[in-house]
Amino acid sequence: MSNTGGRRLKQWLMEQIQSAQYPGLQWEDDSHALFRIPWKHAGKQDYNQEVDASIFKAWAVFKGKFKEGDKAEPATWKTRLRCALNKSPDFEEVTERSQLDISEPYKVYRIVPEGEQKNGKSSVMAMATTTSSGDITDMDCSPAELDELIKEEEGCSIQASPEYWSQGSINAFPLHQDPLPSGTLSSAFSQMMITFFYGGKLINSTVVNNSEGCRIAPQLQLGRGALYSSETMQSVHFPPAELIEHDRQRHVTRKLLGHLERGVLVRANQEGIFIKRLCQSRVFWSGLGEVGSQYSPIPCKLARDAVVKIFDTGRFLQALQLYQDGQFPAPDPTVTLCFGEELHDLSNAKAKLIIVQITVVNCQHLLEAVNMRRSQPYPNLEMSDNVATDQMARIYQDLCSYSGPQRPACYRDNMPITA
The missing domain is CATH 2.60.200.10 (Tumour Suppressor Smad4)
Known part of the structure; x- marks a missing residue:
């Protein structure tokens, strides 16, 4: 399977990091093998769409998924880039270095050398998420994947109530x-x-x-x-x-x-x-x-x-x-x-x-x-x-x-x- 879409993403993202135009998007190490990408949730009180969603919006524009005058959908923008990063064999999230509980949260990704990629990431995604019928070579999410990830993005800042087994499930989960x-x-x-x-x-x-x-x-x-x-x-x-x-x-x-x-x-x-x-x-x-x-x-x-x-x-x-x-x-x-x-x-x-x-x-x-x-x-x-x-x-x-x-x-x- 062609990795053309992954290469396009890699080239585009490296250019954005080098441009220093996006706050929080920066190299994590001197060897330029790791980079940070800002990851502030839209539910935060100090969330600024123009700043905190800027890199995600740029990707949507580059992909032709958004143009000025369209309705702003920062959660969708963010989810599209997240899905592209997850599907691309060129990138690997380094969860132990990500910082999501600080005032300016970010994720850390590693650029995976081609020699380590072997068969690419398509088999990984087939196992790790629902099967996509979208354009895999262009690193897009299928509509079903996108909907699920957007729901997760929109809901992840909500604190669980003490009844973390939801009220609607009380009958299914016996409370004596x-x-x-x-x-x-x-x-x-x-x-x-x-x-x-x-x-x-x-x-x-x-x-x-x-x-x-x-x-x-x-x-x-x-x-x-x-x-x-x-x-x-x-x-x-x-x-x-x-x-x-x-x-x-x-x-x-x-x-x-x-x-x-x-x-x-x-x-x-x-x-x-x-x-x-x-x-x-x-x-x-x-x-x-x-x-x-x-x-x-x-x-x-x-x-x-x-x-x-x-x-x-x-x-x-x-x-x-x-x-x-x-x-x-x-x-x-x-x-x-x-x-x-x-x-x-x-x-x-x-x-x-x-x-x-x-x-x-x-x-x-x-x-x-x-x-x-x-x-x-x-x-x-x-x-x-x-x-x-x-x-x-x-x-x-x-x-x-x-x-x-x-x-x-x-x-x-x-x-x-x-x-």
Whole structure:
């Protein structure tokens, strides 16, 4: 595929930097490998369109997308240049050097030498954003991409309310009015293991114990996460791309992480796991959620800003009972998330750039306890002192004593705890 559009952008932008006509557009280093571009949001009180949108307006004029007398659309101007920079193989955002929380915010981009570009950026964009039907060679956004990015630009300065799980989703995300029973229920079912895989390789794991859940996102400048989550939530960061051994994979993963800035919100309780996608990038998931066939869930795409139940505790318990009775394979207590790329089935998950697996720790323990019981040579042997049985008894007692508004399915009210 031709990179003509990217070359036009590179030549034009270098000329604008050299001209010193645009405040804030300047070289970041003496070698002229990095440059700053002003990035003040239009919602700022001191925003001056003539100054702060000048470089974006110039690009719109150069592209023939704006002429004097047309309605001024600074958000659209800014989005068009942002999209061009993201699509061009000549540029790479250096997020760790960008400063977006200062009075005169800016982003930093690196000029990528041609020798590092290899196959260009078209494959990266196919994975990191929705497929564009526009003129890729001219580095334009498709109308759908443009609309989504403009909405993000117009909304990114709005502070999240304490109800960061939006009011419209309260019914989908259970808020318990009755006090939870004492014991393991209120804490154990909120405990999740978050595991990160880059290119099929295990990179990092972390445990979430916060009953308010967590926000999974790249590590950004101090304070930026407050835009998208609550202070009471636990922060879980994607591992840095620098941990990846192979140059090309590291380069592409770093690009993809740039589209995950807002991340996803995740929370678990005795009902299951709930997720809300905030990030620009596509996210696909596979697990025992509310959609798909009961035991062979089909990977689904997460809609943006919608609360989705991606793991249902009741369905897991039902499947676990069938497994214990020897009627079905073991259920999976883990949900798989694939960022930036479409996930057709789990067989090719290792080929994906970024895979995140979320495991309900208590459900994992239940599965292990059932496995221990199934492995006993004499299944009718009294096992009251068995660690697995004690653990199952404790968890089931808490589950079945819960009487909140959305009681999980105790798949057998009189389920025997001892064999």
